[in-house]
Amino acid sequence: MDMIVTPTGKLQGDIQALSSKNYTTRYLLVAALAEGTSTIRFPAHSEDSDALRRCIRDLGAVIEEDDEKIVVTGFGRHPFHAKELNVGNAGAVLRFLMSVAALLPEVTFVNTYPQSLGKRPHDDLISALQSMGVEVEHQNGRLPITIRGGRPRGGKIQVSGSVSSQFLSSLLFLAPLLEEDSEIEVLNDLKSKVVVGQTLEVLEQAGIVVHASDDLMRYRVPGRQQYRAQTYTVQGDYPGSAAVLAAAAVTDSDVTVRRLLENSKQGERAVVDVLRSMNVPLTHEDGIVRVQGNGKLTAGEFDGDEFTDGVLAMVAAAVFAEGTSRFYNVENLRYKECDRITDYLAELRKAGANVEEKRDEIIVHGRPEGVEGGVEIDAHFDHRVIMALTVVGLRAKRPIRIKDAHHVAKSYPNYFEHLQALGAQVEWVK
Template sequence: MDVRVTPTPQLSGDIQALSSKNYTTRYLLAAALAEGQSTIYYPAHSEDSDAMRRCLRDLGAVLEEDDTKIVLTGFGGSPKLVPENKQLNVGNAGAVLRFLMGIASLLPEVHFINAYPDSLGKRPHDDLIDALEQLGAKITHREGKLPITIHGGDLHGGAINVSGNISSQFLSALLFLAPLLKEDTTIQVTDDLKSKVVVGQTLEVIREAGITIEASEDLMRYHIPGNQHYQARTYRVQGDYPGSAAVLAAAAVSESDVTLRGLTEDSKQGERAIVDVLRMMNVPFTHEDHVIHVKSKGKLKAVEFDGDAATDAVLAMVAAAVFAEGTSRFYNVENLRYKECDRITDYVHELRKAGANVEERQAEIIVHGRPEGVEGGVEIDAHYDHRVIMALTVVGLRAKQPIVIRDAHHVAKSYPIYFDHLKALGAQVEWLDS
């Protein structure tokens, strides 16, 4: 479905931040890898977290859910496909695919289908495939892409290498898997390691589940003792900074009086940096007791920002910078090219359609701000990408004419009620019949 975004000069209201998708998927996996019952309070509901729920059920976990929590009975170190069809469908969830490729290597055969050939089906997984083969798995694939079939079940520990140049999710998958192997495992990250902050989240969750992992200070080397057992635990999911970044950007570019609750000040989510960027852009706000209150006049100044640690908030930051005074630069963001779409080339192309003055480099987005606003009055393509949809909506709120975002329903991948939240703040957004 498409969405029409009509210019909206003022936003006001009070909303509760969505629960973190990243923490939800990790807690679900840690709980499934434990024997016994774990409880996860305030889990996120999105296509990604729902894909993890569905696949864990298929692997033998039992999930019971009410309005506030999930009670999950895990399969421990012995996943088993239920029913015996040897297939898993992760939808369009890249992190879920990669995490479960590791766990699937414990089974004799698992086939991951290609449900989204134009999105996840285009993303590369070679580095994880290579690492799992070092552990003894045999994997068939299409040039590193879906569909992927894993023949495992007889893995061994030892010393392995994995590249972190494309995605930190490959390393996270190995960190979840390695404690279950009989032998100790050492992991050396080669090349660069993208999104180290997200690896920190993975380590945080795994250690909460009772697992011992020794990590070097730079997160490039690991020693994981073998024959460990995940413990059943009670977890509480914090508010989601990646999705909230778009709401905060919308408040920043508008004349606003917006309160967003549930965002922990000391969160380890890298996208918490949206708070620092708004501060650098001279947006008036307070952040205390897990509550952010933005009271903006829509007047912003340009910034320079290293986006590697805050990957999922960069597009929202760029959207705000479209209306800032001066030239902004977001650098060290090449891994944006390897997401649901090429979040540099594809996003910049759509921003230009809407009237923004933006440039791209291999690992940078450069924004020449237009405080007077952009023209709008166009249809733009979301490229099946939830982050692109949210960020382009921010731009539409300050355009001079409405914009239509095609395939905006893909926002449900991480933030199903994004447009409901914007409407609650007074934004003029409406679904269109296809």
């Protein structure tokens, strides 16, 4: 399904932020790794979280759910021997479960999205697992991947963090269940440290002890631990809300988004500060962000590694800012569902934006007068690209058509319904 986005001058209304995908997937995983029954309140419903639900069920977890909660009876350190696991297009789910799969004699992760997840590399995690005595069969670091484990070893473990922090998080979920104590050292660089903070927060809530260095590059993890079954409450999601806030910023608006905690460990919380620094009129208090946009923004320079999943939405806002904006330290965007630098900027140019790229930077020469639009855009099956291009379409002079926009369901299934509730002119077409 494609989406026609028609220029919309005014947005107004009050919505609840969707629940956090990142926290939902982590809570589902620790609930599965616990022996006993856990409850997850206000879980996210998206393709990613649904993929993890499906996979942990295949591994032996018992799941019951209603409109407000999921109840999970976990399998602990003894997952059921599933022959195959299908994670769909969910990279984080794949990487988290690759380590869990090391507890099994053999399991194959199939490749159902060869043009997206199938292109993404996982070599750094594969190398770490192999050093732990796990046999991994793979296609140059890509899917399909077969894990042959059974008894992974702890001890000294090294993993690169230069491509993704998900590899480290994956090992942190596994290490507490091993017989030996583990020392994990991160090599090179560590991208998205704030997301590692979310993993550590969830592990602590699950009763797991991890000793992390201040710079998050070294970890001591005692073995023979048990995950504690308990109740978790999922907070509102900043990465998805970033696009809604950007849409409000570039239009004449009075938009309120609720359930966005000021003290959240989500790095994308920084998008509120980014918009504020671009002189967008907004307030943030008591978990409520209110944007009273006037469409006037000023350019700025921002470290994108602090809010990785909010960068594309902020770039979309910067398209209409006065001056030149620079988003640096963003190379890891190249290793997502698509190359979120080259591919995304190519589509922005089609719509009339003046943007340029470097290896680890996005540079936006703002056009406060707006962009032409009137084009068909390829979102490369990427939910973040879809959401961000919608922001541009709202401020374009002519409608844009976003191909395969239904892939927004990967993280935010009701994104367009929320925009419609705020007054945006968006329409599904076949």
